[in-house]
Amino acid sequence: MQSPFTFNNNKLSLSRFPIDKNNPTLQAWDAADEYLINYLNENNLLNKGLKILIFNDAFGALSLSCTQQQVFSVSDSFISQQGLQHNLHVNAQQIALTHHSLTLLNSLDELPQDIDIILYKIPKSKSLLIEQLTKIAANYNDDTLFIAGARAKDIHTSTLKLFEKHLGSTSTSLAVKKARLVFSQIKNKVLTEPLFPTTWPLENTDFVITNHANVFAREQLDLGARFFIQHLPTLKAHDHVIDLGCGNGVIGLSLLAQQKTIVQDSIQLDFIDESYMAVVSAKTNIENNLPTLKAQCNFSWNDCLTNKKDDSADVILCNPPFHQQYAVTDHIAWQMFTGSHRVLKKGGELRIIGNRQLGYHTKLAKIFSKVELIASNKKFVIIKAFK
Ligand SMILES: C[S@@+](CC[C@H](N)C(=O)[O-])C[C@H]1O[C@@H](n2cnc3c(N)ncnc32)[C@H](O)[C@@H]1O
Numbered sequence: 001m002q003s004p005f006t007f008n009n010n011k012l013s014l015s016r017f018p019i020d021k022n023n024p025t026l027q028a029w030d031a032a033d034e035y036l037i038n039y040l041n042e043n044n045l046l047n048k049g050l051k052i053l054i055f056n057d058a059f060g061a062l063s064l065s066c067t068q069q070q071v072f073s074v075s076d077s078f079i080s081q082q083g084l085q086h087n088l089h090v091n092a093q094q095i096a097l098t099h100h101s102l103t104l105l106n107s108l109d110e111l112p113q114d115i116d117i118i119l120y121k122i123p124k125s126k127s128l129l130i131e132q133l134t135k136i137a138a139n140y141n142d143d144t145l146f147i148a149g150a151r152a153k154d155i156h157t158s159t160l161k162l163f164e165k166h167l168g169s170t171s172t173s174l175a176v177k178k179a180r181l182v183f184s185q186i187k188n189k190v191l192t193e194p195l196f197p198t199t200w201p202l203e204n205t206d207f208v209i210t211n212h213a214n215v216f217a218r219e220q221l222d223l224g225a226r227f228f229i230q231h232l233p234t235l236k237a238h239d240h241v242i243d244l245g246c247g248n249g250v251i252g253l254s255l256l257a258q259q260k261t262i263v264q265d266s267i268q269l270d271f272i273d274e275s276y277m278a279v280v281s282a283k284t285n286i287e288n289n290l291p292t293l294k295a296q297c298n299f300s301w302n303d304c305l306t307n308k309k310d311d312s313a314d315v316i317l318c319n320p321p322f323h324q325q326y327a328v329t330d331h332i333a334w335q336m337f338t339g340s341h342r343v344l345k346k347g348g349e350l351r352i353i354g355n356r357q358l359g360y361h362t363k364l365a366k367i368f369s370k371v372e373l374i375a376s377n378k379k380f381v382i383i384k385a386f387k
Contacts, residue, residue: 015059018335034177055123056123076128085104118136131194211281212280240314248278264293271283315350320354333358347387352383
């Protein structure tokens with residue numbers, strides 16, 4: 001049983017999301033969340049009816065602690081926002097949410113104006129950090145109190161230099177429970193041109209790939225994806241295909257480009273990712289590179305295959321992730337494999353790429369009736385599994 005998140009005589013019972021698929025020993029909040037909320041409490045800022053903008057709240061610890069505030073919570077993660085909503089529902093009766101108003105924003109939304117306090121959870125991705133600091137600098141000034149927090153070991157001198165560069169004068173707190181706060185005055189800021197989205201040419205094609213800040217392989221084609229693209233299936237007319245964990249959509253895009261025109265026209269392809277920036281990048285990449293096939297493609301922000309119909313897909317392609325935020329975990333790959341088995345038609349195929357040492361072959365063999373190795377190199381294996 002995990003300890004509750006406590007603040008100002010309140011207790012929040014918080015779960016990571018999705019609840020049943022996670023390692024139950026991993027906590028849904030960390031010492032930096034606690035430090036940020038205690039700071040507001042000690043400085044009498046927690047109960048003042050202020051307008052608070054929160055970035056990258058993992059599963060709601062920050063957003064749900066500001067019970068008397070108008071809260072805007074920005075995230076690039078569908079799972080984080082689902083977790084936040086679940087935790088809000090579970091805790092609504094125990095905490096007095098009297099003046100609490102909560103607006104969920106995705107990472108590409110316009111930011112709200114007239115914000116009193118920004119609580120900023122430093123993300124793992126440096127690109128996302130730069131993108132968000134650039135946006136904060138463009139929207140706010142020193143009327144807004146800016147406080148960031150993270151584990152002390154994740155705040156490097158180079159991280160602080162980014163706060164100095166984009167926002168202005170920056171200082172840090174003492175470490176408490178191995179977490180630290182960062183205070184920046186949004187003053188004398190230098191407004192810089194956004195660095196994102198980045199673009200790069202996709203080798204052996206005329207395609208240009210566009211990548212928003214939090215997208216996997218935003219600087220260049222991933223080595224695994226490059227190998228996977230060489231071993232994609234040949235489709236049949238009217239196949240329903242899913243690019244699961246699509247990132248910038250390079251796998252689905254390559255698949256479409258490789259099929260003969262007659263098949264291309266009848267394929268339906270769903271691009272799914274839990275990162276909002278990934279889904280928008282994938283959509284842009286189809287619109288820019290294969291505009292005539294756009295109408296056959298769907299783009300959705302989802303946790304794996306949640307709510308996808310059973311027995312509905314012919315082929316699923318996947319280059320699975322092996323971490324969630326800062327936690328290294330294989331539960332997402334497992335969720336993707338079991339979900340694929342449910343969503344595939346009988347005889348349908350899941351084709352995946354993974355690092356050799358991850359043992360995906362054994363995992364797949366526990367679920368699928370037939371599992372075959374298609375190709376391997378020093379680092380990766382490509383496997384197909386049939387329902
Ligand atoms: C290894 S990357 C592969 C990206 C892209 N397919 C490629 O090969 O370049 C894994 C992707 O899975 C996404 N992802 C992570 N957890 C997810 C989940 N629960 N549901 C859907 N997508 C998820 C990540 O955002 C990331 O884009």
